[in-house]
Amino acid sequence: MFNKKKKIVIAIDGFSSCGKSTFAKAIAARLGYIFIDTGAMYRSVTLYALEHGAIQNGIVDEDALVALLDDITITFRFNPMRGASDIYVNGDLVEGKIRTIEISNLVSPVSSIGKVREKLVAMQQQMGASRGVVMDGRDIGTVVFPDAELKIFMTADPKVRAERRYAELTAKGDKVSFDEILENVVSRDHADMNRAISPLRQAEDAIVLDNSHMTVEQQMEWFDNQYRRVIDNL
Ligand code: DC
Secondary structure, eight states: OOOOSSOOEEEEEESTTSSHHHHHHHHHHHHTOEEEEHHHHHHHHHHHHHHTTSEETTEEOHHHHHHHGGGOOEEEEEETTTTEEEEEETTEEOTTGGGSHHHHHHHHHHHTOHHHHHHHHHHHHHHTTTOOEEEEESSIIIIIOTTOSEEEEEEOOHHHHHHHHHHHHHHTTOOOOHHHHHHHHHHHHHHHHHOSSSOOOOOTTOEEEEOTTOOHHHHHHHHHHHHHHHHHTO
8 A cells, every 4th residue: 555665764752641652553563664662661661660679659769770770671572462562671571560550650750860861762763773663752753763754743632641541551450540540641741841851842843643532543544644745755
């Protein structure tokens, strides 16, 4: 259907719980691209810091965390059952452990540490060096791949986002309240947009996708048009 010979970088940035990963995963499957969930990388560093004493009573000890960074090796391995890659830290599968509300509540301060971002951004740039990647995060189109051929900025109403995350967590059996989730969504929006280093912002050349009232199929149809426009002009 598409000219798949020209491989590009597709950067998907936006607010938390917008369905960025679902969207990015579907695009990667369609194009035969590698999908990289950069939020999972920040979550994995947070988990490691928590398990190794650099976060105590909800407080991140920045120096202790930075001292641990060289001990952390993050890898992705494709899981055919999920149709996406699972994330491993030092060989341990952490996919299930990084999506809890505890990690969601701790990840913002961890992702605002310069040395953490330096390490993860370098890894992300390496992963996308041959292009043919769909990468989702907060700073992909602005910092990681400012030269990405297609940049999408995703947004949705905070209540709709909280409802989606609530449904996802309760389906897994997590005991969470809707208000707690909404509070996490709103406070992470604030933290992501206001941190000093690489804050979440829309790249000038990004196109906005507000999916508050769109099905996944409608989003894919929208994507196909955007992709075709970019690829035809290369
Ligand atoms: O996409 P997510 O909700 O799994 O991301 C978790 C956190 O990681 C998010 O609150 C902000 C941070 N993050 C970031 O700072 N930069 C990225 N490229 C991706 C995520």
